[in-house]
Amino acid sequence: MGTQRELVDQRRENRAMVEGWPPCQLDALSRRLAGPPLVYRVKLGDVGVALGVALVEGWAAVSSVGVTLTNLAPMDINGASAIVTGGASGIGAACARQLAAKGAKVVIADLQEDKGNELAKEIGGAFCKVDVTNTDDIINAVEMAKSMGPLRVLVNSAGIGWAQRTVGRGGYDTAANLDAFRKVLAINLTGTFDCIRIAATAMSQTEPLAHGERGAIVNMASAAAFDGQIGQAAYSASKGGVVGMTLPIARDLSAVGVRVNTVAPGLIDTPIYGEGENSEAFKANLEKGVLFPHRLGSPDELASMVVECVTNSYMNAETIRVDGGIRMPPK
Numbered sequence: 001m002g003t004q005r006e007l008v009d010q011r012r013e014n015r016a017m018v019e020g021w022p023p024c025q026l027d028a029l030s031r032r033l034a035g036p037p038l039v040y041r042v043k044l045g046d047v048g049v050a051l052g053v054a055l056v057e058g059w060a061a062v063s064s065v066g067v068t069l070t071n072l073a074p075m076d077i078n079g080a081s082a083i084v085t086g087g088a089s090g091i092g093a094a095c096a097r098q099l100a101a102k103g104a105k106v107v108i109a110d111l112q113e114d115k116g117n118e119l120a121k122e123i124g125g126a127f128c129k130v131d132v133t134n135t136d137d138i139i140n141a142v143e144m145a146k147s148m149g150p151l152r153v154l155v156n157s158a159g160i161g162w163a164q165r166t167v168g169r170g171g172y173d174t175a176a177n178l179d180a181f182r183k184v185l186a187i188n189l190t191g192t193f194d195c196i197r198i199a200a201t202a203m204s205q206t207e208p209l210a211h212g213e214r215g216a217i218v219n220m221a222s223a224a225a226f227d228g229q230i231g232q233a234a235y236s237a238s239k240g241g242v243v244g245m246t247l248p249i250a251r252d253l254s255a256v257g258v259r260v261n262t263v264a265p266g267l268i269d270t271p272i273y274g275e276g277e278n279s280e281a282f283k284a285n286l287e288k289g290v291l292f293p294h295r296l297g298s299p300d301e302l303a304s305m306v307v308e309c310v311t312n313s314y315m316n317a318e319t320i321r322v323d324g325g326i327r328m329p330p331k
């Protein structure tokens with residue numbers, strides 16, 4: 001312990017340091033302190049100094065985040081065009097609606113003409129009949145999007161489910177159907193990659209936004225990429241492939257300012273599970289495994305994460321599970 005005089009001098013020096021801090025440093029410090037801005041004890045030299053008052057100014061800027069996020073620079077998609085594959089139904093349709101609500105001109109790229117046209121009309125977008133296993137169809141959708149605004153967003157939601165055990169009880173003929181395996185990979189994995197390479201080529205030719213940003217891509221994987229169930233070899237392989245290619249594609253596209261993320265849904269209440277009594281019973285059984293909340297997810301809950309991945313400029317090269325905490329059991 002120093003003398004009384006030394007303590008007083010030390011306190012004066014500490015106060016001068018705090019008061020002399022440039023606002024950006026106060027701001028940075030207050031941001032590092034989680035929780036309410038009451039009184040924080042900070043050790044400066046040998047003496048503990050109550051910094052509550054000094055932090056108020058810096059904290060005020062931070063605690064107003066609920067009102068204005070001064071340091072958040074989301075990618076502006078207002079007036080840009082977006083493509084949503086599988087956009088006529090389920091998660092894709094919810095994404096199309098939420099992107100349109102942010103001002104994007106959305107091209108719904110799907111096989112289902114009636115539902116696709118209806119939704120396009122509802123959200124002021126356009127429908128393009130696309131089979132994601134066909135490159136010419138994908139190019140058509142990209143050209144359509146380019147005519148509506150600079151292409152900045154691609155959401156790959158087109159996908160199919162398939163379940164079959166790897167071996168049957170009879171001879172070789174009862175082993176899993178290899179054509180079905182190839183089809184699931186062609187749509188869910190190769191189709192996703194084809195859409196990315198074509199759309200990203202168009203994005204790379206757009207004028208960059210702030211910091212060289214040109215666009216964002218979000219893929220739809222599945223919890224089955226990590227916890228595939230019995231019979232899900234093809235589906236899990238396709239979604240695991242989507243997860244696996246997220247990082248290398250994000251690395252490739254960093255050169256042109258395009259971010260790439262993947263969302264892995266758990267059990268989401270969409271037409272993918274079919275309709276009618278059997279489907280309801282099936283879903284009721286599935287939701288028992290959801291950690292919390294004990295229900296299936298809604299397409300909007302998924303779409304909200306997709307939109308965050310699109311607009312949050314610091315979100316890149318990641319796969320995010322949105323699944324209520326479920327870890328799928330073997331069956």
Ligand SMILES: NC(=O)c1ccc[n+]([C@@H]2O[C@H](COP(=O)([O-])OP(=O)(O)OC[C@H]3O[C@@H](n4cnc5c(N)ncnc54)[C@H](O)[C@@H]3O)[C@@H](O)[C@H]2O)c1
Nearest residue numbers: 086089090091111131132158159222265267268270271272
């Ligand atoms: N619903 C879930 O629980 C769940 C869980 C995990 C992952 N996913 C994935 O989310 C995505 C969306 O699924 P959903 O639940 O909304 O299903 P959904 O059946 O409601 O929608 C899928 C859409 O993809 C379209 N599609 C299928 N094959 C296509 C092709 N070859 N070309 C173009 N469009 C095609 C369909 O016409 C349909 O409109 C899929 O990739 C699916 O694998 C869904």
